[in-house]
Amino acid sequence: MSYAISKERFPKKPEVLYVSEICRKDFNIFKDRRETVLIEHLNSLIKALEVRGIKTDLYVKQKDALENVSELIKMGAKEVAFTQFTKAFPYCLPHRSIF
Numbered sequence: 001m002s003y004a005i006s007k008e009r010f011p012k013k014p015e016v017l018y019v020s021e022i023c024r025k026d027f028n029i030f031k032d033r034r035e036t037v038l039i040e041h042l043n044s045l046i047k048a049l050e051v052r053g054i055k056t057d058l059y060v061k062q063k064d065a066l067e068n069v070s071e072l073i074k075m076g077a078k079e080v081a082f083t084q085f086t087k088a089f090p091y092c093l094p095h096r097s098i099f
Contacts, residue, residue, distance in 0.1 A: 023085075023086055023089075024082075026085075026089070027081075027082050027085050027086075030066070030069070030085065031073055031078070031081075038066060039063060039066055039067065039070075042059055042062060042063040042066070043063065045059055046059050046060060046063065061088075062088060062089070065084065065085075065087070065088035065089075066085075066088065068084060069081045069084050069085050069088070072084060
């Protein structure tokens with residue numbers, strides 16, 4: 001799986017081994033807070049990195065993925081949203097400290 005992630009080829013369905021209880025909790029926290037905290041954090045991080053001239057491609061992809069997940073949640077497609085969430089963050093939220 002690490003090879004697939006490094007080449008940006010994500011598995012179609014996350015395997016049970018990779019989807020832990022922590023990932024489900026992270027998704028529920030994201031779902032309950034409607035992305036505001038995490039997306040605001042990513043926006044400020046992207047702006048700060050751009051000022052310093054650092055590439056922000058990874059963070060922009062994460063922000064776009066979270067916005068898509070948020071839209072799926074609003075449409076009521078929670079299982080699809082969870083799958084997209086785990087594809088964007090295979091090892092759960094990297095920004096756990098802001099929750």
